[in-house]
Amino acid sequence: MKNAYDVAVIGAGPAGLIAAGRAAMLGAKVVLLEKMEKPARKLRITGKGRCNITSMKLLEDYLKEISPEPRFLRQAFGAFFNQDIIDLLEQNGVATKTERGERVFPVSEKAWDVAEALVNWAKKNGVEIINHSQVEGFIIENNVVNGVKVINSKSGIAESINCKCVIIATGGKSYPATGSTGDGYKFAEIAGHKIVSLRPSLVGIETKQVYKSAIGIDLRNISATLWIDGKKSASEFGEANFTDYGLDGPIILRLSRFIVDSKIAGKKVEISIDLKPALDHQKLESRLQRDIIELGKKDVKTLLKLLLPSLLIDVFIDILKISPLKPVNQLNGAEKKSLINLLKDFRFDVTGYRGWNEAIITAGGISIKEINPKTMESKIVKNLYFAGEVIDVDGNTGGYNLQIAFSTGWLAGDSSAKQALESI
Numbered sequence: 001m002k003n004a005y006d007v008a009v010i011g012a013g014p015a016g017l018i019a020a021g022r023a024a025m026l027g028a029k030v031v032l033l034e035k036m037e038k039p040a041r042k043l044r045i046t047g048k049g050r051c052n053i054t055s056m057k058l059l060e061d062y063l064k065e066i067s068p069e070p071r072f073l074r075q076a077f078g079a080f081f082n083q084d085i086i087d088l089l090e091q092n093g094v095a096t097k098t099e100r101g102e103r104v105f106p107v108s109e110k111a112w113d114v115a116e117a118l119v120n121w122a123k124k125n126g127v128e129i130i131n132h133s134q135v136e137g138f139i140i141e142n143n144v145v146n147g148v149k150v151i152n153s154k155s156g157i158a159e160s161i162n163c164k165c166v167i168i169a170t171g172g173k174s175y176p177a178t179g180s181t182g183d184g185y186k187f188a189e190i191a192g193h194k195i196v197s198l199r200p201s202l203v204g205i206e207t208k209q210v211y212k213s214a215i216g217i218d219l220r221n222i223s224a225t226l227w228i229d230g231k232k233s234a235s236e237f238g239e240a241n242f243t244d245y246g247l248d249g250p251i252i253l254r255l256s257r258f259i260v261d262s263k264i265a266g267k268k269v270e271i272s273i274d275l276k277p278a279l280d281h282q283k284l285e286s287r288l289q290r291d292i293i294e295l296g297k298k299d300v301k302t303l304l305k306l307l308l309p310s311l312l313i314d315v316f317i318d319i320l321k322i323s324p325l326k327p328v329n330q331l332n333g334a335e336k337k338s339l340i341n342l343l344k345d346f347r348f349d350v351t352g353y354r355g356w357n358e359a360i361i362t363a364g365g366i367s368i369k370e371i372n373p374k375t376m377e378s379k380i381v382k383n384l385y386f387a388g389e390v391i392d393v394d395g396n397t398g399g400y401n402l403q404i405a406f407s408t409g410w411l412a413g414d415s416s417a418k419q420a421l422e423s424i
């Protein structure tokens, strides 16, 4: 055994960096072990490289965006919330701004700046960060953890590191190329923890209907409604995209949180897109009637140009089976009705969802029933703590997942340091 530390943190993502920095701030001797060549690879690509750091919504609204049990996070959010991460970043050179929907971003619009600020803050507090350091397991004696087994991925040298407390902050299973390969679940399982089934979440949806000519369209100001076993289950308003496998984009990702579980349960899942959510059937009918009068003998394609993005026109003509050359004043009642219905209820049968390489987060994880919400300590192994996505809590898009990582990281760092320093 070498290098006795108070706290060893496994994984230098946002949760691990904050946990390590907080523990060191309290005077603990802290090592942060990261298996990749540099810390926070995933953080550096968040928010399409812009990093949606957090949300400025109020706590009660926040909790509505978190599953499966938002109350588990009350103490973590109480210890370190949205304004705290903003202050920490601002004090470390990253100015922030709040955009539409209360979403907070760095003014520089560079996720990289957020990652570097957290790394520098942790180092400034005295954290020793060791890259290329892959943790392979723990040393647990009489249900108390007191060390970690590490292998250096560059030199191949294996060693054991002695410590009083361990924080698992290894993240989920999505985007494995960033280093998040689900190692923490295995460690926790070996330590006796229950792992709630892991599912990709905030993920693109595969559909039976794929319209090749529409691939790449960004639909804005539309609404999407989820139908599960014929029952209306959820609705979202905003943006969606057509892809070569089905549907993607912000509102589809938000609906995916329900879709994945429904598909796993073998339910029939459909998505209905309303391309004209601002107009009800009657208003849309009047609008169509006005357009038809104005266009007179002009053709259906010209009418569709007024109603749809250009890449969707041929798709609509195919589905409606109306000649694009037909004069609009010759459209019969049934044809007008089917056009209105398609604009209001463009249906997709959901066949599946994308995998770990594309999912933004992992749903499921280490059961919260076996973690103390006041400290993030394991209820099974003493001095073992958890932080971040490895825990069975996940948030919607909008900055909630990073805030979960920051808040649980802070609380785990805080309580592990106090525990380690008390035991001196």
Ligand SMILES: Cc1cc2nc3c(=O)[nH]c(=O)nc-3n(C[C@H](O)[C@H](O)[C@H](O)COP(=O)(O)OP(=O)(O)OC[C@H]3O[C@@H](n4cnc5c(N)ncnc54)[C@H](O)[C@@H]3O)c2cc1C
Pocket: 010, 011, 012, 013, 014, 015, 016, 033, 034, 035, 036, 039, 040, 041, 042, 043, 045, 046, 047, 048, 051, 052, 053, 054, 133, 134, 135, 136, 169, 170, 171, 172, 174, 175, 178, 179, 180, 181, 182, 183, 184, 359, 360, 361, 387, 388, 389, 390, 398, 399, 400, 401, 402, 403, 405
């Ligand atoms: C493309 C994309 C965009 C996203 N955008 C946003 C966004 O804008 N806003 C938002 O709130 N959320 C976003 N998220 C989600 C967010 O990035 C994650 O929820 C967050 O990074 C989780 O933090 P974490 O510290 O728990 O885990 P991670 O960030 O996954 O970090 C875990 C770290 O542990 C290391 N590690 C794993 N196993 C070991 C081991 N055995 N030994 C040593 N080290 C190990 C990994 O290499 C990694 O560095 C996005 C995710 C993706 C994939």
